[in-house]
Amino acid sequence: MKLSSNDSCPCGSQKKYKKCCKIFHDKIAFPKTALELMKSRFSAFATSNCDYIISTTHQLNPDFTTDLKSWKNDILDFSKNTIFERLEILDFIDDEIESFVTFKATLFQGKNDISFIEKSRFLKTQGVWKYIDGEFLKEGEK
């Protein structure tokens, strides 16, 4: 998805992209909370920003690989073939170094609804939040 600075941000904040996740994507600031990071990663997927996804993924994440070329291709493949319809935050457990965000991502690939609910786990290392892993939940779970 091509997005201009004045478009509304894909993360659902109802702010303009330039006043929201773009600040993080452009590395002007780091997300202060795991929630901000989670939203900015959703926006990065929506805008096919594979570099941002990679730079905010913890080294212990199962997808982490030093084969950047194939990793980037996987992200771009997913991003380009997916419509990022909506992000809803269901729960946020905030703490010093380990935080959890439960969200529902409404996504489509063609006519297929591939929406899911995930409880994501984030770790703060050297002052920076990174995504480490997540588990899929059913509707109504937390």
Ligand SMILES: [Zn+2]
């Ligand atoms: Zn945003």
